[in-house]
Amino acid sequence: MQPCCCCLFLLCVFHFPGTWADLEGSFTVRLLQTSFFQNASFVDTEGLGLLQDIELGSLDKRTWSIRFHQPWVHPALLRSDWDTIQNMIRIYLKKFIHLIREGAAERNVPYPFVTQCMAGCEVYPNRTSQAFAYVAYNGQDFLSLDRNNDTWVVYQDNNFTRYVQAVLQNYTAFSELVEVLFNETCVDDMEVLVHYGKAALERQETPLATVFARTPNPAQLLLVCRVTGFYPRSISVAWLRDGKEVPPGPALNTTAILPNADLTYQLRSVLAVFPHDGHSYACRVRHRSLGTRSLLIPWENLSTAPTISIIIITVLLLVAIAFGGVVWWWKCRKCAEATWETQEFTI
Ligand SMILES: *[C@@H]1O[C@H](CO)[C@@H](O)[C@H](O)[C@H]1NC(C)=O
Ligand SMILES: *[C@@H]1O[C@H](CO)[C@@H](O)[C@H](O)[C@H]1NC(C)=O
Ligand SMILES: *[C@@H]1O[C@H](CO)[C@@H](O)[C@H](O)[C@H]1NC(C)=O
Ligand SMILES: *[C@@H]1O[C@H](CO)[C@@H](O)[C@H](O)[C@H]1NC(C)=O
Numbered sequence: 001m002q003p004c005c006c007c008l009f010l011l012c013v014f015h016f017p018g019t020w021a022d023l024e025g026s027f028t029v030r031l032l033q034t035s036f037f038q039n040a041s042f043v044d045t046e047g048l049g050l051l052q053d054i055e056l057g058s059l060d061k062r063t064w065s066i067r068f069h070q071p072w073v074h075p076a077l078l079r080s081d082w083d084t085i086q087n088m089i090r091i092y093l094k095k096f097i098h099l100i101r102e103g104a105a106e107r108n109v110p111y112p113f114v115t116q117c118m119a120g121c122e123v124y125p126n127r128t129s130q131a132f133a134y135v136a137y138n139g140q141d142f143l144s145l146d147r148n149n150d151t152w153v154v155y156q157d158n159n160f161t162r163y164v165q166a167v168l169q170n171y172t173a174f175s176e177l178v179e180v181l182f183n184e185t186c187v188d189d190m191e192v193l194v195h196y197g198k199a200a201l202e203r204q205e206t207p208l209a210t211v212f213a214r215t216p217n218p219a220q221l222l223l224v225c226r227v228t229g230f231y232p233r234s235i236s237v238a239w240l241r242d243g244k245e246v247p248p249g250p251a252l253n254t255t256a257i258l259p260n261a262d263l264t265y266q267l268r269s270v271l272a273v274f275p276h277d278g279h280s281y282a283c284r285v286r287h288r289s290l291g292t293r294s295l296l297i298p299w300e301n302l303s304t305a306p307t308i309s310i311i312i313i314t315v316l317l318l319v320a321i322a323f324g325g326v327v328w329w330w331k332c333r334k335c336a337e338a339t340w341e342t343q344e345f346t347i
């Protein structure tokens, strides 16, 4: 079983000279594989390749052929190279499934079960790279590759993990492949992909932020800052109390950054306050798309106290107007009477 060979094969063929795109930061290529072993004769495999959080392509479940998810991925390599990669993936998957089935039979592993593999490499701005490979069994960490000594570390020490570890360790071609791949190839592969995917990597979407309040009970006010539609993923959201940042604490809850369907992200930050505490609150958002600017959305504190005074003032005004009206009417009646009197008098 070489769960990461899929990734290895894929990257191995990507060896192309190119010019390093003038993009800043670290870049990561990740290959994900999920295999669902229903029973001894049926397995369902899914594969996905990512550059940062951008989906490069996936594996067609039925035919095990590559489907490209971005228009710039296919032109990055020659057609014959993609054919080679596809054939290698097919060979790898056959071997992988065979090995797992054998191990499961040998160690009486019960069906059904799921294996997941995540492997790839990260290239730093100084052009050194770090490889990684993780394998999970039924959602639990199972094995990972230790890059310091090129050995497989087991997370669950049982019959099955030891067997898989031994098979991997015995497969010497694998270690050589790892060496070639992660010490030589990864930077160049990344170079081609980053070059072709420059526009997608540089995409920026401005966050949209709204502030509203919830009142779970009369003694508590939850101020919610909802930020959505931003890309890239990295963002800073904070609450300001009288212009000062509220430090982390039990009153402050910020959700994880969650994906939207259109490859933008969202999150919420909730601050618990006491109603009418006399402070001013604002939500501050900083994001790459905003440059040095930051979004500042104040909480419009239209609490019940002013509302009541507005009502009282309105009622008083209405009373005053009504009173004025009555007085005017009274006066007019009097003056009308006076007029009549005068008229009578003149007549
Ligand atoms: C294995 O699972 C598949 C899909 O659920 C099913 O169609 C097939 O009959 C099962 N085979 C055995 C031997 O249980
Ligand atoms: C390159 O950058 C990485 C990440 O910042 C660091 O861990 C590594 O030591 C650096 N390597 C060299 C040779 O500078
Ligand atoms: C490899 O290194 C890890 C710790 O980094 C250690 O636990 C493991 O025993 C080492 N393996 C071998 C074969 O030396
Ligand atoms: C690994 O190799 C050793 C020595 O060649 C052998 O004894 C052992 O059975 C092999 N293990 C597996 C799981 O293939």
Ligand SMILES: *[C@@H]1O[C@H](CO)[C@@H](O)[C@H](O)[C@H]1NC(C)=O
Pocket: 147, 148, 179, 183
């Ligand atoms: C990568 O290659 C360099 C020299 O080319 C070597 O010193 C280093 O040990 C290699 N790293 C790994 C993890 O094999």
Ligand SMILES: *[C@@H]1O[C@H](CO)[C@@H](O)[C@H](O)[C@H]1NC(C)=O
Pocket: 250, 251, 252, 253, 270, 271, 272
């Ligand atoms: C924050 O989350 C924790 C755990 O979900 C919850 O106990 C706490 O009441 C929350 N605080 C606020 C201010 O929502």
